[in-house]
Amino acid sequence: MNTATRILLACLLLFFASCASKQQGGNGSTTDPTITPSGPANYYYDFDDILVPRDMKLVPRSSFVLETPGVKAGMLVFKGRVDPVSLTTFFTNNMLKDGWQMSSSFRYQRTIMVFTKSDRDCIINILDGRFSTQMEIWIAPKATSGTPTSTMRQERTLTQ
Structure with missing residues (x-):
């Protein structure tokens, strides 16, 4: 695998990881006191x-x-x-x-x-x-x- 392919894969992994954390409430956890079961207040x-x-x-x-x-x-x-x-x-x-x-x-x-x-x-x-x-x-x-x-x-x- 060449260097350009590795960089592309690393960028894609970072992109998908950031999208997944936004779907979970921005920081990846639901222990924030401003977040209720229906979402943040x-x-x-x-x-x-x-x-x-x-x-x-x-x-x-x-x-x-x-x-x-x-x-x-x-x-x-x-x-x-x-x-x-x-x-x-x-x-x-x-x-x-x-x-x-x-x-x-x-x-x-x-x-x-x-x-x-x-x-x-x-x-x-x-x-x-x-x-x-x-x-x-x-x-x-x-x-x-x-x-x-x-x-x-x-x-x-x-x-x-």
């Missing part, structure tokens, strides 16, 4: 009132969260092989359970859902890709009634 990531389906994986390099004593805001990015329609249904049901109210939504190639609470807004953007679905969750605090919402516009008017 859904997760609350940085925001304790926004539940994310277990099949969507966080993309930390594309995400950011700002946290101060009075404000927690940011954007979380997820990817996964999830049907966008079932993802939309998941958020429609679970955001209501967590006290959010849907204020508007857009759908088809891209789905955008806007949810509100008394102190924050949440925008969920779902993009249907060719091989996977990407999702962005944007969380922003609401401006208080005494805070100007367009300071840039005011400054530009004053300098002109």
Whole structure:
């Protein structure tokens, strides 16, 4: 057997071994406390009132969260092989359970859902890709009634 054949066989063995471990739950064991008999549980990531389906994986390099004593805001990015329609249904049901109210939504190639609470807004953007679905969750605090919402516009008017 020549060297090229050995390398090819080694690559194939690694490929099949990695596929088998993913089918068993990713790490090859079922002793992870987050895994139930029906699969891993859904997760609350940085925001304790926004539940994310277990099949969507966080993309930390594309995400950011700002946290101060009075404000927690940011954007979380997820990817996964999830049907966008079932993802939309998941958020429609679970955001209501967590006290959010849907204020508007857009759908088809891209789905955008806007949810509100008394102190924050949440925008969920779902993009249907060719091989996977990407999702962005944007969380922003609401401006208080005494805070100007367009300071840039005011400054530009004053300098002109």
